[in-house]
Amino acid sequence: MEVPAVFLYNIAIECKKQAHAVYYTRYHIVISTKYRRKVLKAGIDEYLKKRVQRINKFHPEIEVLEVNTDLDHIHLVMFIPPKFSVSKVVNMVKTNTCNTMRRKFSFLDKVYWDLEGIWSMGYFVSTVGISEETIRKYVQKQGQEDSGQAKLEF
Secondary structure (H helix, E strand, O other), rough: OOOOOOEOEEHHHHEEEOOOEEEEOOOEEEEHHHHEEEEEOOOHHHHHHHHHHHHHHHHHOOOEEEEEEOOEEEEEEEEOOOOHHHHHHHHHHHHHHHHHHHHHHHHHHHHHOOOOOOOOOOOEEEEOOOOHHHHHHHHHHHHOOOOOOOOOOO
């Protein structure tokens, strides 16, 4: 299947396609450890990164573009299709990584004595991609060009 491209200011934006949607939905997600405990140390962080990358094995339409950790949180840049809510994907990441990490690293049972997991309840999310200014100019210029895709100039 050919990947459609949208042209904004003569820059091709790689879009994804589903049955009834063409989309460009990238998100920056930050998930903190519960109580901001500094448990994502060397070795654990590498295991966590590999586990997060495996989400694509079960949901090929979800892409993990970047993943990195600090001692008490993880940063993700993900391509999430519109058929998934961001909260559902975050829940998938939290659930799958928590269960496997607690089995692999038994010391986590001493740090987190309850069964509620290693992740805090909340998370941070923001969209990544085309700037608001670019989108506004693109929308304003619609209908002013003869070609099907508006190619705007700065």
